[in-house]
Amino acid sequence: MDRYVYGFADGGRHMANLLGGKGAGLAEMTRMELPVPPGFTITTEACRAYLEHGREPDRLADEITREWDRFETEVHKRFGADRPLLVAVRSGAEISMPGMMDTVLNVGLGDEAVLRLAEWSGDERFAWDAYSRFVRSFGETVLRLPEQLFQEAETRVCDAFGAGRKNVLDAAQLKVLTSAYQEVVNAETGEGIPGDPRRQLDLAVRAVFDSWNGERARAYRRREDISEDLGTAVNVCLMVFGNLGPDSGTGVAFTRDPATGAPGAYGDYLQRAVGEDIVAGIRNTVPLAELERLDPASYARLRANLRALEAHYRDMCDIEFTVERGTLWMLQTRIGERGAEATFRIASDLVDEGVITPDEALGRGTGERLARLLFPRFAESGTDRPAARGVAASPGAAVGQIVFDSRKAVERREDGRHVVLVRPQTRPEDLPGMLASVGLLTTSGGKTSHAAVVARGLGIPCVCGADQLDLDVEGGVLTLPDGTRLRDGDFVSLDGSTGDVYAGRIPLVPSPVARDFVAPAPESGQSPAQQDAETVHDEAVRDEAVVRAVRRALDWADGHRRLRVRANADTPDEAVQARRLGAEGIGLCRTEHMFLGDRQPIVERLILAETPAERGTALAELLTVQREDFRGILRAMDGLPVVVRLLDPPLHEFLPDLTELSVRHATGDYRGEDRHHLQRVLDAVRRTHEQNPMLGLRGVRLGLTVPGLYANQVRALAEAAAGLKAEGLDPRPEIMVPLVGDVSELRLVKQEAEQVLAEVRLATGTAVDCPVGTMIELPRAALTAGDLAAEAAFFSFGTNDLTQTTWGFSRDDVEGSFFPAYLEHKIFAVSPFQTIDPAVGSLITTALAGGRAARPGLETGVCGEHGGDPESIRFFDRARLDYVSCSPFRVPVARLEAGRAVVEGAVVEGA
DSSP: OOOSEEEGGGOOGGGHHHHHHHHHHHHHHHHTTOOOOOEEEEOHHHHHHHHHHSSOOTTHHHHHHHHHHHHHHHHHHHHOTTSOOOEEEEEEESSOOTTSSOEEEEETOOTTHHHHHHHHHTOHHHHHHHHHHHHHHIIIIISOOOHHHHHHHHHHHHHHTTOSSGGGOOHHHHHHHHHHHHHHHHHHHSSOOOSOHHHHHHHHHHHHHHHTTSHHHHHHHHHHTOOTTOOEEEEEEEOOOSOSSTTOEEEEEEEEOTTTOOEEEEEEEEETOOHHHHHHTSSOOEETTHHHHHOHHHHHHHHHHHHHHHHHHTSOEEEEEEEETTEEEEEEEEEOOOOHHHHHHHHHHHHHTTSSOHHHHHHHSOHHHHHHHTSOEEOOOSSOOOSEEOEEEEOSEEEEEEEOOHHHHHHHHHTTOOEEEEESSOOGGGHHHHHHOSEEEESSOOTTSHHHHHHHHHTOOEEEOOTTSEEETTTTEEEOTTSOEEETTOEEEEETTTTEEEESOOOEEOOHHHHHHHSOOOOOSSOHHHHHHHOTTOHHHHHHHHHHHHHHHHHHHHHHOOSEEEEEOOSHHHHHHHHHTTOOSEEEEEGGGGGSGGGHHHHHHHHHOOSHHHHHHHHHHHHHHHHHHHHHHHHHTTTSEEEEEOOOSOGGGGSOOHHHHHHHHHHTOOTTSOHHHHHHHHHHHHHHOOSSGGGSSOTHHHHHHSTTHHHHHHHHHHHHHHHHHHTTOOOEEEEEEOSOOSHHHHHHHHHHHHHHHHHHHHHHSOOOOOOEEEEEOSHHHHHTHHHHHTTOSEEEEOHHHHHHHHHTOOHHHHTTTTHHHHHHTTSSSSOTTTSOOHHHHHHHHHHHHHHHHHSTTOEEEEOSGGGGOHHHHHHHHHTTOSEEEEOGGGHHHHHHHHHHHHHHHHHHHHO
């Protein structure tokens, strides 16, 4: 690395890995000749070296000195020598981590500099306010002194002057407050804050470096799967002040609505304020459009800059700005964080505007964000009236129990309860509670407050700035405008799309995107752009816009993807739903449901049968109900493949619990049953009981040891298909044999199935083409796939069991026990049940190679949970599987990600 420090004019947007996102944005705006205050960036490489060795790199000090000298010269040329050289020292990682690391403002202030600041500004109160903020910030952030000490000092000073809060103190009183803060620093450290600005800068830079490993930053990276090795850049920028009078202020702007994606400038503005005021949510902001009335010239310049940045970045941008006495300064830009709805609408609109291609748009809307759009929202009701209204900060509906403390939110989530975290405003320390909550509610702040930004990143609903609510955190009471008191544990409902807050629980309904798959939206005679211009707040138009955008994204994905997408569906209703969601068949129909519920007594009679006649009677009963189920599923999927997995679970699952049954038998609790019958059931339960049933009598082993069981299922399926063919339909059933470890097992079941199919053909006069394949869910099956392919018409990888048997642990047990520790220790970066494990992937590729060598053209798919996971889908696409199968509501996600996998693969190949 040839240098650790870059002036803003020396970098650019494509250097984010080195300059961090914020530094790259400042550099790019400087190159675009937008109004950026002078400054420089210390690279992520310097941070990594510091963290590795525990000290700054040797030449970093000299490079900062050279850049500082250049900076000072530039400031004097642009502003005059009388302007105090005060700087903001801000973090800026390559991947945005809003509010997770430290910032130190007004670096350079001291007992003499504050006097120069007062003289330059002509506002003594402003100068002492800035100095008091600096001393406290430096003490807490750089010197790591407890916040409580400064708060106690502030309370003493305010009480002495009869002031309710710091904001009403005058210049002389703020001077006293600054001295009180300085006394805290002196008492705790034995020395004051260094008066040398350069020493202050060095300490502030070190504090920002250290904050990369702070608790909240580490928690955020774990949640967002951000590498621990990136480090943060440090941006040193001339302070510009938004609190110098009525012609000053600060704001955050988006080139489009980050919640809905609607065109136009959106954001918050706060007059007479600095950036920390708006982000902290301490004061309620006004909409960005209000700036046009307050300062038309600055608003016009800002809008022009917004248009220039969006055209330059070819995407929605997020901007921080300050107006200092009528002069606009751009302090940050980046590709803006947005909600799921906005993600798809913005991409679609940019295609219409000719800014990006459909392939680029496809790369911007992830399956994870599409999944959010399938979540429910509140039902329309004429009787439900909002108890209060705040800022719609992050879309979606949430219903949960109120909790006022982040720690309690975590505890209650661990107890399985849904909670809504209610705070005056959130701070970075609240992140664990935010992660544990289904929704966030704050009584102050706006769309760009900490709560709003983090909520949008986490994909949870959030309402901010609900100042009609009276919140007593210590007392644990939230008082509504009508006087109703809600306490810890009471239910609250909030709508992050409208800002509405309701007491109690409001029913939820499917999202418009989910509804669209059931009943397509009506055609409109106007383009979305025309409608938005006419009725920008019309909810129906907004719904139509996002539905249209999602449809287009899925159409683009379908036009690219190689993988077909099927559904895991076990009932006729699920099959109907899956087809509406775009499923191209059923990749896994689990027959277990046909043996449970009110049919369980029939299975019990089958297990207890002591003679062929008794067994035949029970099988005949099961045949009838199975046939009707299969008929409904095949009808719903007419013309598409339906892969039916023969019975898989252990036999004991269809019988009562051993312990409970033993107690009943011992106590004579027959519950109206015959004593002899109860004894027979107990004997059967004891006979079938296993210490590790997931590795015992299940799957193909069950089919080979319970006479007639699999034959009965095949017969029901064949007769259902034959009946539908007689109606002129096109049923396409396939038989899948589970848990096969040896080709002999598969061969025996296949022979039995073929015999039954022949019998049905003779009895009905209708031939049913029903291929027999196998699941690959044991390592032995993967390693002997060539042998299995000699008998199997297709392979379907059951990645849940393949993961369990490869790792040697049970999913039902480990995810709640030691998985958190394994994730914490980086034994694996993500649960292997969520994203395909490399070793499991290796078994899959081995099985594919062996199977295809033995049977060219072998159809292959996956039916485990990984079939709906975006990262796993990329692996399956590279492995050239034919299809993935997933739960019905994951079908659109899988379709989108399968298309994205092809487009991203083409980009990589062309790179």
